[in-house]
Amino acid sequence: MRHIFIFIAFGLMQAAIAQEPVNISLEEVLEKVRESNASIQISDQEAKMAKYDYRFSNSVFLPQISVSHTGMATTNPLMAFGSKLNQGILTQADFNPDLLNDPDQVENFATVVSVQQPLVNMDGFYQRKAAKTTMEAKELQAMRTRDYLDFEAQKAYGQLQLAYRAVEVMQKAYDAATANLNMAQNSFDQGLLQKADLLEVKVRVTEVSDQLKTSESNVKNASDYVAFLMNEQVNVLFEPTQELLPENIGEATEASLENRADVKAMDLVSEAYRANMKADNMTFLPKLNAFASYEMYDDQIFQADSKGYIVGASLSWDVFKGSQRFAKAGKSKTNYEKAQKEYEQYVAKSTMELQRTKRMVEDAKSRLQTSKLAMEQSEESLRIRTNRFKEGLEKTTDLLMAEATYAEKQLAYYQTIFEYNQAQSLLTFLTKE
Numbered sequence: 001m002r003h004i005f006i007f008i009a010f011g012l013m014q015a016a017i018a019q020e021p022v023n024i025s026l027e028e029v030l031e032k033v034r035e036s037n038a039s040i041q042i043s044d045q046e047a048k049m050a051k052y053d054y055r056f057s058n059s060v061f062l063p064q065i066s067v068s069h070t071g072m073a074t075t076n077p078l079m080a081f082g083s084k085l086n087q088g089i090l091t092q093a094d095f096n097p098d099l100l101n102d103p104d105q106v107e108n109f110a111t112v113v114s115v116q117q118p119l120v121n122m123d124g125f126y127q128r129k130a131a132k133t134t135m136e137a138k139e140l141q142a143m144r145t146r147d148y149l150d151f152e153a154q155k156a157y158g159q160l161q162l163a164y165r166a167v168e169v170m171q172k173a174y175d176a177a178t179a180n181l182n183m184a185q186n187s188f189d190q191g192l193l194q195k196a197d198l199l200e201v202k203v204r205v206t207e208v209s210d211q212l213k214t215s216e217s218n219v220k221n222a223s224d225y226v227a228f229l230m231n232e233q234v235n236v237l238f239e240p241t242q243e244l245l246p247e248n249i250g251e252a253t254e255a256s257l258e259n260r261a262d263v264k265a266m267d268l269v270s271e272a273y274r275a276n277m278k279a280d281n282m283t284f285l286p287k288l289n290a291f292a293s294y295e296m297y298d299d300q301i302f303q304a305d306s307k308g309y310i311v312g313a314s315l316s317w318d319v320f321k322g323s324q325r326f327a328k329a330g331k332s333k334t335n336y337e338k339a340q341k342e343y344e345q346y347v348a349k350s351t352m353e354l355q356r357t358k359r360m361v362e363d364a365k366s367r368l369q370t371s372k373l374a375m376e377q378s379e380e381s382l383r384i385r386t387n388r389f390k391e392g393l394e395k396t397t398d399l400l401m402a403e404a405t406y407a408e409k410q411l412a413y414y415q416t417i418f419e420y421n422q423a424q425s426l427l428t429f430l431t432k433e
Contacts, residue, residue: 021239026157029226033153036231040149043142050131050138057128063117071109071301077101083108086297088306107299114293119313121287126279130272137268144262151429153229158418158425160222161244165414167219170212173407176382177205180399183390197396204400208407244414246368247421257350259433266343273336280329286317350430357427364420371416375409382406 034040074080080103084090087108093099118124184201187193224234257263292311296304318325385402388394 021237023241024226024238025241026154029153029157029230030150032230032232033149034146037149037229038231040142040146043138043145047135047138047142050135054128054131054135057124057131060118060121060124060128063115065113065115067111067113069109069111069302071107073105073107075103075105077103079108080104080106083297086110086295086306086308087299088297089299109298109301109303111296111302111304112293113295115291117290117292119288119290121289122282122285123279126275126282130275130279133268133272133275137265137272140261140265140268144260144265147261147429147432149229151425153226154425155422156222156226156229157240158244158421160219160226160238161240161242162414162418163215163219163222164240165244166215166411167212169407169410169414170208170215173403174205174208174212176403177201177208180386180389180403181205184396187392192392193396200396200400204403244417244421246417247424256433257347257354260350260431261433263347263350266346270336270339270343273332273339277329277332277336280325280332283318283325283329286315288313288315290314354427354430357423357430360423361420361427364416364423367416368420371409371413375406375413378402378406378409 072079072083074083077100081090081094081100083106084094181201181204184193184198188195188198220237223236223238226238227234227236258267290311290313292309294309295307297306298304382402382405385394385399389396389399
């Protein structure tokens with residue numbers, strides 16, 4: 001039993017340590033997200049894959065070189081005669097019809113070095129161009145992914161700040177509600193307050209307690225999301241070192257959407273489809289390739305008493321392959337036209353989002369001052385009603401309403417700060433080239 005108690009105590013200690021808040025700044029979050037975020041790593045790997053696809057297209061220009069060494073033994077008449085001929089050991093006696101028709105076993109070892117050099121392959125040239133364009137598009141997409149994760153990390157950090165602010169507000173509201181309950185209990189004990197009013201105050205304390213627990217759960221949820229973005233364990237409770245305050249980011253630069261990384265990537269994708277379309281059309285043209293081989297033969301392994309070479313070029317032209325090439329060319333043209341439409345739609349949607357975000361910034365900016373004044377007014381109203389309640393000059397319902405209104409206005413003010421900061425960050429993200 002002693003060991004069991006020690007084990008349970010150790011587990012509780014570990015749980016307590018795991019929930020100890022860890023202070024973290026926005027700069028630390030951004031740095032860890034850039035280094036460890038899974039989405040960024042995936043986009044980088046996709047860019048590397050596209051880079052290797054482009055390297056694969058080097059085969060359009062570079063030769064293919066192979067070396068082989070083959071050994072065999074045969075009594076096949078044709079193979080036996082050819083092997084002796086390649087070895088340079090034919091004699092007049094080998095032309096005896098009996099030996100030609102029924103030869104003895106012949107051993108042959110051949111070492112061949114062959115080279116194939118593409119000369120003119122127009123479809124390959126355009127396939128290489130498509131691969132290069134796709135590689136550049138993937139690099140831009142990876143860059144845009146990093147920009148988006150920066151924005152997402154700022155948003156997540158803001159949510160963490162807002163969650164902690166909500167806990168502070170609800171904790172103060174709970175303390176105030178508890179204090180009001182004590183006053184109401186004293187008034188009830190002195191016969192100055194009805195039981196229904198006392199029960200109403202108790203209900204208010206319970207409601208605020210539930211809201212406080214929800215706020216604490218939101219802190220854990222926001223902390224888990226920050227940990228997820230940083231690709232860390234989610235059992236760590238993070239606490240922001242910076243307060244939730246309106247950020248003075250300044251005016252966003254007027255950037256052309258065509259120069260934004262994701263828009264340029266969409267344009268490059270369209271160009272890649274165009275290059276593939278041209279490549280499919282070029283399959284109707286002939287191909288010219290050069291070839292050469294150096295051959296060494298002997299009846300002993302790894303020997304080369306007889307040598308020879310072959311050098312040549314081949315011009316091949318697939319005149320008609322059913323309807324395969326026509327269908328493939330038509331499909332690639334359709335893909336290109338589809339990519340063009342998708343690019344135009346993406347630019348139009350991005351323009352709409354940019355204009356909407358600019359209006360969001362202006363709207364949030366105007367709400368910021370209004371919500372601040374509303375919070376200050378509700379705070380003063382609560383102060384006055386609390387003092388009047390102590391003197392027995394205020395109804396319980398009015399005090400509870402003032403208390404709830406003040407907490408509501410506080411939360412609304414901090415929510416407005418969060419929305420203003422996020423609108424500013426989103427505008428910066430949408431205008432970043």
